[in-house]
Amino acid sequence: MKTTSHMVEKEIDDRAVLVSLVTQKQKKNELLAEYSLQELVKLAETAGVLVLETLTQNKETKDSKWFIGKGKVEELKVLLEELGGNTAIFDQELSGAQVRNLEAALDVKIIDRTQLILDIFAQRAKTREGIIQVELAQLSYLLPRLSGQGKNLSRLGGGIGTRGPGESKLETDRRHIRGRIDELKAQLEEVVRHRTLHRERRKKTGVFQVALVGYTNAGKSTLLKQLTQADVYIENQLFATLDPTSRTMELPSGKEIVLTDTVGFIQNLPHDLVASFRATLEEANEADLILHVVDSSTDMRNEQMRVVAEVLEELGAHQKEQLTIFNKIDLCSQEDMEMLSTEGEFLKISAYNPEDLERLRIAIQEKLMGESKEFRIPADKGDIISLMYRIGDVLETDVDGEDMLFKVRVNKDDYVKLAYQLVAYDQHAQQEVQDSEGEIY
Numbered sequence: 041m042k043t044t045s046h047m048v049e050k051e052i053d054d055r056a057v058l059v060s061l062v063t064q065k066q067k068k069n070e071l072l073a074e075y076s077l078q079e080l081v082k083l084a085e086t087a088g089v090l091v092l093e094t095l096t097q098n099k100e101t102k103d104s105k106w107f108i109g110k111g112k113v114e115e116l117k118v119l120l121e122e123l124g125g126n127t128a129i130f131d132q133e134l135s136g137a138q139v140r141n142l143e144a145a146l147d148v149k150i151i152d153r154t155q156l157i158l159d160i161f162a163q164r165a166k167t168r169e170g171i172i173q174v175e176l177a178q179l180s181y182l183l184p185r186l187s188g189q190g191k192n193l194s195r196l197g198g199g200i201g202t203r204g205p206g207e208s209k210l211e212t213d214r215r216h217i218r219g220r221i222d223e224l225k226a227q228l229e230e231v232v233r234h235r236t237l238h239r240e241r242r243k244k245t246g247v248f249q250v251a252l253v254g255y256t257n258a259g260k261s262t263l264l265k266q267l268t269q270a271d272v273y274i275e276n277q278l279f280a281t282l283d284p285t286s287r288t289m290e291l292p293s294g295k296e297i298v299l300t301d302t303v304g305f306i307q308n309l310p311h312d313l314v315a316s317f318r319a320t321l322e323e324a325n326e327a328d329l330i331l332h333v334v335d336s337s338t339d340m341r342n343e344q345m346r347v348v349a350e351v352l353e354e355l356g357a358h359q360k361e362q363l364t365i366f367n368k369i370d371l372c373s374q375e376d377m378e379m380l381s382t383e384g385e386f387l388k389i390s391a392y393n394p395e396d397l398e399r400l401r402i403a404i405q406e407k408l409m410g411e412s413k414e415f416r417i418p419a420d421k422g423d424i425i426s427l428m429y430r431i432g433d434v435l436e437t438d439v440d441g442e443d444m445l446f447k448v449r450v451n452k453d454d455y456v457k458l459a460y461q462l463v464a465y466d467q468h469a470q471q472e473v474q475d476s477e478g479e480i481y
């Protein structure tokens with residue numbers, strides 16, 4: 041009966057008209073509104089939707105009943121009938137009442153941007169943690185909208201907006217949904233506890249952690265693969281990576297660090313999703329260095345950088361040491377290259393250029409390892425000697441009587457944290473004290 045299954049699959053294909061409302065407030069930045077709609081097209085295609093047409097309405101403010109104007113609803117209805125559409129996807133978030141009203145008027149499935157993103161995440165989640173996080177975000181989003189989901193759930197047997205938790209769960213009452221949310225939160229807390237233990241274990245071993253963050257499809261996974269030879273999923277589509285992937289990477293000095301790829305950001309990322317994925321995004325918060333990967337080839341790079349900066353601030357990671365990586369320069373014109381922002385510390389690279397990758401490795405090493413310092417440590421101080429190798433890159437060692445002489449490149453943050461143990465052995469610090477004592481005022 042495989043053919044029957046295939047026929048059902050064909051029957052529930054989503055054929056959609058995409059709708060965007062540009063209010064007076066948004067009209068001041070029409071380019072951004074147009075870009076958002078283009079992004080919605082990519083999101084829909086990533087979710088497996090056949091995009092039939094896009095429809096835009098300019099309106100003073102959104103309509104509380106229909107979201108778009110009543111006349112535009114009629115125009116949308118005609119367009120859907122002419123093109124054989126069975127779904128309308130809106131570029132903004134809709135209320136439960138608006139979904140019900142539009143569904144009754146159009147007799148098609150109604151999906152908004154938030155629901156579409158959640159659906160893609162439901163398709164992408166592979167690990168237990170990812171699946172829990174997606175279901176939690178979907179249920180949190182759907183709980184206040186349950187009364188408007190009846191037709192959506194039964195229409196055509198599924199498709200976008202119904203993946204993840206599944207129809208049976210969504211058709212239960214609010215009490216059961218709330219119970220499921222509590223259950224998922226408890227499961228997620230357990231996963232978070234394990235993740236925290238792993239991070240703490242890595243920190244105790246003195247291994248540096250570097251997080252790749254950036255807008256979706258900026259090339260983070262490609263960079264991870266090129267730097268670490270990791271076997272990771274690479275695809276030119278939105279949210280190709282959902283579950284964080286950590287791999288060891290060797291610096292030019294030979295020291296190993298942990299490099300972690302994180303979920304991509306996007307404008308208007310659903311709040312429930314950010315909340316549910318906070319544990320995953322904590323990888324950025326706990327990192328010693330954040331590599332902000334930017335797609336240099338897009339005209340919207342500055343807007344994408346702003347979105348990433350906002351999410352990092354929401355996570356409390358905006359004060360972390362950062363290095364901006366302008367990726368995909370092989371796809372840039374000379375004019376584009378000149379327009380790349382020159383604020384802060386940055387590198388312009390192609391993830392496929394070995395020389396660029398080596399420059400990046402050196403830059404990471406310099407950011408993490410800091411300046412070199414010299415230490416004179418009594419040979420019987422095994423704990424301090426062991427610390428030398430944990431906190432930095434030992435460049436030179438020598439023996440002078442009963443002392444060991446070390447030249448070490450040390451990360452400044454680690455040095456500050458461990459100064460109480462090291463300052464007595466730090467030749468630089470001792471020299472600075474002598475110099476200051478010898479000054480005449």
